[in-house]
Amino acid sequence: MWQIWLITSGVFFIMEIFTFGFLVFWLGVGALIAMVSSFFITNIIAQTSIFVISSGLLIFATKPLFNKISQKDIIPTNVYSMIGKKAIVIEDIDWSTGKGLIKVEGQVWSAKSKEQIIIPKNSEVEIESIEGVKAYVKLLPVTSKV
Numbered sequence: 001m002w003q004i005w006l007i008t009s010g011v012f013f014i015m016e017i018f019t020f021g022f023l024v025f026w027l028g029v030g031a032l033i034a035m036v037s038s039f040f041i042t043n044i045i046a047q048t049s050i051f052v053i054s055s056g057l058l059i060f061a062t063k064p065l066f067n068k069i070s071q072k073d074i075i076p077t078n079v080y081s082m083i084g085k086k087a088i089v090i091e092d093i094d095w096s097t098g099k100g101l102i103k104v105e106g107q108v109w110s111a112k113s114k115e116q117i118i119i120p121k122n123s124e125v126e127i128e129s130i131e132g133v134k135a136y137v138k139l140l141p142v143t144s145k146v
Contacts, residue, residue, distance in 0.1 A: 009028045009031035013028040029058055030050075034050050080130065082104060084126065086124055087104035089125060090108065091121060093118065093119040095114075114136055
């Protein structure tokens with residue numbers, strides 16, 4: 001029976017190569033643990049239970065740690081680095097027609113507003129999201145300079 005667990009483990013490890021979640025790896029480790037148990041226990045139900053329990057424990061014990069580590073590496077790049085930045089309206093943004101232009105970091109972008117307002121030229125806006133080639137913006141409140 002140990003051969004079946006070894007083959008199962010190999011299949012899980014090969015599947016892990018094609019996935020990104022680091023989940024299938026622990027199923028492979030669980031199959032290896034079940035393989036070791038098969039040298040001492042001949043009951044297939046007990047071996048399967050060991051596989052399920054060890055895989056489950058490994059997944060639940062390490063998944064939060066993996067998520068925490070992988071989130072640190074995410075750095076917004078390219079277009080997504082513009083979200084949250086301030087821009088100047090260079091052509092009125094009309095919510096009804098979906099037309100308007102903004103300038104941010106020297107680049108001109110098509111812009112829309114999710115609010116049902118017209119944002120006039122020379123207003124300061126903040127980029128909320130990017131969808132395709134359109135930047136969705138919100139009008140920033142005017143602050144008086146004293």
